Amino acid sequence: xxxxxxxxxxxxxxxxxxxxxxxxxxxxxxxxxxxxxxxxxxxxxxxxxxxxxxxxxxxxxxxxxxxxxxxxxxxxxxxxxxxxxxxxxxxxxxxxxxxxxxxxxxxxxxxxxxxxxxxxxxxxxxxxxxxxxxxxxxxxxxxxxxxxxxxxxxxxxxxxxxxxxxxxxxxxxxxxxxxxxxxxxxxxxxxxxxxxxxxxxxxxxxxxxxxxxxxxxxxxxxxxxxxxxxxxxxxxxxxxxxxxxxxxxxxxxxxxxxxxxxxxxxxxxxxxxxxxxxxxxxxxxxxxxxxxxxxxxxxxxxxxxxxxxxxxxxxxxxxxxxxxxxxxxxxxxxxxxxxxxxxxxxxxxxxxxxxxxxxxxxxxxxxxxxxxxxxxxxxxxxxxxxxxxxxxxxxxxxxxxxxxxxxxxxxxxxxxxxxxxxxxxxxxxxxxxxxxxxxxxxxxxxxxxxxxxxxxxxxxxxxxxxxxxxxxxxxxxxxxxxxxxxxxxxxxxxxxxxxxxxxxxxxxxxxxxxxxxxxxxxxxxxxxxxxxxxxxxxxxxxxxxxxxxxxxxxxxxxxxxxxxxxxxxxxxxxxxxxxxxxxxxxxxxxxxxxxxxxxxxxxxxxxxxxxxxxxxxxxxxxxxxxxxxxxxxxxxxxxxxxxxxxxxxxxxxxxxxxxxxxxxxxxxxxxxxxxxxxxxxxxxxxxxxxxxxxxxxxxxxxxxxxxxxxxxxxxxxxxx
Numbered sequence: 196x197x198x199x200x201x202x203x204x205x206x207x208x209x210x211x212x213x214x215x216x217x218x219x220x221x222x223x224x225x226x227x228x229x230x231x232x233x234x235x236x237x238x239x240x241x242x243x244x245x246x247x248x249x250x251x252x253x254x255x256x257x258x259x260x261x262x263x264x265x266x267x268x269x270x271x272x273x274x275x276x277x278x279x280x281x282x283x284x285x286x287x288x289x290x291x292x293x294x295x296x297x298x299x300x301x302x303x304x305x306x307x308x309x310x311x312x313x314x315x316x317x318x319x320x321x322x323x324x325x326x327x328x329x330x331x332x333x334x335x336x337x338x339x340x341x342x343x344x345x346x347x348x349x350x351x352x353x354x355x356x357x358x359x360x361x362x363x364x365x366x367x368x369x370x371x372x373x374x375x376x377x378x379x380x381x382x383x384x385x386x387x388x389x390x391x392x393x394x395x396x397x398x399x400x401x402x403x404x405x406x407x408x409x410x411x412x413x414x415x416x417x418x419x420x421x422x423x424x425x426x427x428x429x430x431x432x433x434x435x436x437x438x439x440x441x442x443x444x445x446x447x448x449x450x451x452x453x454x455x456x457x458x459x460x461x462x463x464x465x466x467x468x469x470x471x472x473x474x475x476x477x478x479x480x481x482x483x484x485x486x487x488x489x490x491x492x493x494x495x496x497x498x499x500x501x502x503x504x505x506x507x508x509x510x511x512x513x514x515x516x517x518x519x520x521x522x523x524x525x526x527x528x529x530x531x532x533x534x535x536x537x538x539x540x541x542x543x544x545x546x547x548x549x550x551x552x553x554x555x556x557x558x559x560x561x562x563x564x565x566x567x568x569x570x571x572x573x574x575x576x577x578x579x580x581x582x583x584x585x586x587x588x589x590x591x592x593x594x595x596x597x598x599x600x601x602x603x604x605x606x607x608x609x610x611x612x613x614x615x616x617x618x619x620x621x622x623x624x625x626x627x628x629x630x631x632x633x634x635x636x637x638x639x640x641x642x643x644x645x646x647x648x649x650x651x652x653x654x655x656x657x658x659x660x661x662x663x664x665x666x667x668x669x670x671x672x673x674x675x676x677x678x679x680x681x682x683x684x685x686x687x688x689x690x691x692x693x694x695x696x697x698x699x700x701x702x703x704x705x706x707x708x709x710x711x712x713x714x715x716x717x718x719x720x721x722x723x724x725x726x727x728x729x730x731x732x733x734x735x736x737x738x739x740x741x742x743x744x745x746x747x748x749x750x751x752x753x754x755x756x757x758x759x760x761x762x763x764x765x766x767x768x769x770x771x772x773x774x775x776x777x778x779x780x781x782x783x784x785x786x787x788x789x790x791x792x793x794x795x796x797x798x799x800x801x802x803x804x805x806x807x808x809x810x811x812x813x814x815x816x817x818x819x820x821x822x823x824x825x826x827x828x829x830x831x832x833x834x835x836x837x838x839x840x841x842x843x844x845x846x847x848x849x850x851x852x853x854x855x856x857x858x859x860x861x862x863x864x865x866x867x868x869x870x871x872x873x874x875x876x877x878x879x880x881x882x883x884x885x886x887x888x889x890x891x892x893x894x895x896x897x898x899x900x901x902x903x904x905x906x907x908x909x910x911x912x913x914x915x
Contacts, residue, residue, distance in 0.1 A: 232265065234340045239342070240344070241344065245387045252308050254307075255267050257303055258304065267301055267307075268334075269299070269330070271327055271329060274327065275327050281313050284312075318446040320387055321349060321388065322347060326344070328342060330342075355482070356472055357383050358380060363376045365492070378453040380470060383443075387445045389445070396426065409473070411470050415467055417465040418615070419462070424491075453470075463493060466490075468487045495609040496611055497537060499536045500610045501533070508531045510595070511527040513526065520619065523586045525581070525584075527580070528595065533599055535571065535573065539604060541604060544576075547562060547600075548596070549562045550582070552593060590621055596613065622653065628650065637699050641698070652690075664682075665681075703734060706733045708732075712726060735845075751834055751836075752774050752776060759847070763821065764821065767848065774811050775809060775812075782836060784836070787816060793823055827849050828848045829848070
């Protein structure tokens with residue numbers, strides 16, 4: 196009996212222990228009379244920027260037991276702040292629904308994960324750690340679980356200028372009219388706190404109440420960056436109609452009118468700058484920017500006559516060895532379009548093109564003016580402009596300025612309009628180009644003909660003496676292939692002339708292609724623009740084949756130094772040789788032509804020259820240039836026997852500026868040759884006169900006040 200009691204007592208202990216074990220291992224988070232469930236969230240403190248969303252998860256485990264499945268409901272009984280909403284999705288991405296909304300069925304001994312997403316509307320006011328709860332209940336019992344949460348919406352003081360760009364076009368001020376630039380900028384408050392805009396350009400008028408301001412630097416002229424449109428005296432005002440305030444609440448916007456005065460001295464052109472919307476921190480930064488463009492035009496400016504509107508006027512680099520534009524390149528502006536839409540026919544239309552260095556406004560290429568023309572109403576005209584960039588042009592951005600001016604045929608009204616375009620010029624560190632290739636006029640059989648090649652270093656650095664330069668000249672027609680090596684430093688933006696002496700074959704005829712190239716040892720890009728040139732060389736049309744006179748064997752050649760330098764009204768002598776290459780004695784006549792336009796000539800001896808076979812004879816040609824002579828002049832000498840032309844050659848006369856001896860001759864009306872033994876005395880007298888005149892000139896200059904000289908307008912260029 197005692198043993199039975201002990202057995203029953205032991206069984207009770209085991210049963211109580213099992214019950215205690217069951218209670219100990221049940222989830223304590225929530226309970227119902229019929230079982231238990233657990234709830235766990237992935238995040239409790241939520242930060243959401245206005246206009247965005249943040250998501251988290253709630254995990255529900257059903258431990259009800261024998262009673263089976265349970266339906267759980269999720270709610271926020273402590274409401275979210277204004278502007279915030281929440282949605283729930285199951286693990287398939289389906290929104291929770293049901294009689295009580297936000298319900299989810301969880302099977303016995305199963306787990307379901309609910310994704311919640313909290314969205315804060317745009318411009319919702321800032322919130323700091325505001326509390327709310329997720330309340331989870333089920334349909335089995337009355338117990339529920341509350342999950343404490345917090346939500347924070349950070350402060351955002353962002354604001355923007357709504358316009359992508361601001362622009363205005365006005366007529367420049369004249370003596371009686373003052374015009375101003377008017378720009379309308381709209382500020383939108385894209386944050387969630389008030390924006391208060393200062394109405395003082397460049398600063399806060401009231402640092403206590405204002406938190407943003409406009410900043411605008413002086414506007415820079417497009418074709419001369421050294422000129423600007425000053426913003427000194429600019430004002431900022433609110434519109435005069437409607438409801439306006441410089442305090443902008445979140446999500447709203449306000450217009451501001453910026454007025455900039457112009458002056459008589461402001462140049463025509465397009466001025467640009469950047470308008471910035473600044474904040475009020477110690478080191479102010481820009482919150483947003485918008486480009487600003489202002490065009491100042493002349494009083495005849497109209498939009499109904501256009502030049503290069505849209506995509507017209509293609510700028511082409513015809514030196515297309517590569518994709519870059521270099522000094523010396525040949526350029527073409529193709530299809531410059533003028534459109535007459537003014538309502539009447541136009542006459543005396545003048546189109547002017549000027550190319551400026553944008554950095555300092557200097558003219559990179561001489562102004563070009565097209566011949567005037569007429570244009571009927573509604574019609575278009577297309578023009579092309581070819582030009583070569585100077586070899587000393589520097590790397591920069593260049594502005595093409597187009598101006599069209601016209602007169603109404605019926606009304607006489609003056610019309611004009613302007614347009615602008617840009618292109619960039621680049622410079623390599625070392626870049627050789629062929630600046631010029633010159634030849635004279637020669638005939639078959641001529642000896643030591645001079646072909647001159649002028650090269651330039653248009654790069655930014657010198658080419659050292661260790662970086663040997665090679666200038667090559669080839670011609671298949673002349674069986675020519677020569678190279679001149681140059682091992683002396685060639686400085687940046689400097690030039691050098693190389694002379695090739697070429698023997699023209701006796702059987703040469705027609706046109707012959709000459710190919711010139713230049714390179715240096717360390718040249719990594721032998722195809723640089725301008726480093727090669729092909730040019731046709733055409734023989735003189737005055738050349739007559741020599742076959743002898745009347746069946747006789749009369750032959751001969753002329754030779755000697757064919758180039759000399761002289762002064763105006765001074766005689767320069769050329770000593771030349773006649774060589775009789777025939778088999779018998781010959782009588783020659785020397786004739787000079789091509790001089791009458793720039794000077795006079797004299798041949799000595801004045802009589803015919805008789806030369807034995809195989810012998811030489813000397814003769815002289817005296818050339819005297821006149822005031823009409825250019826820097827380089829030529830004369831043709833012809834060797835004849837009877838009426839037959841035996842040989843021809845060309846003399847070159849280079850004319851220098853007047854020397855002191857020329858000035859002496861001018862003073863005395865005589866030449867030194869005529870004065871003979873008195874030459875030294877006359878020279879001293881001349882120098883004395885020069886000193887006396889110079890002293891008088893200086894004295895007169897010191898006694899008077901200088902007057903500015905008028906700059907001559909460049910002559911109109913012929914259209915290329």
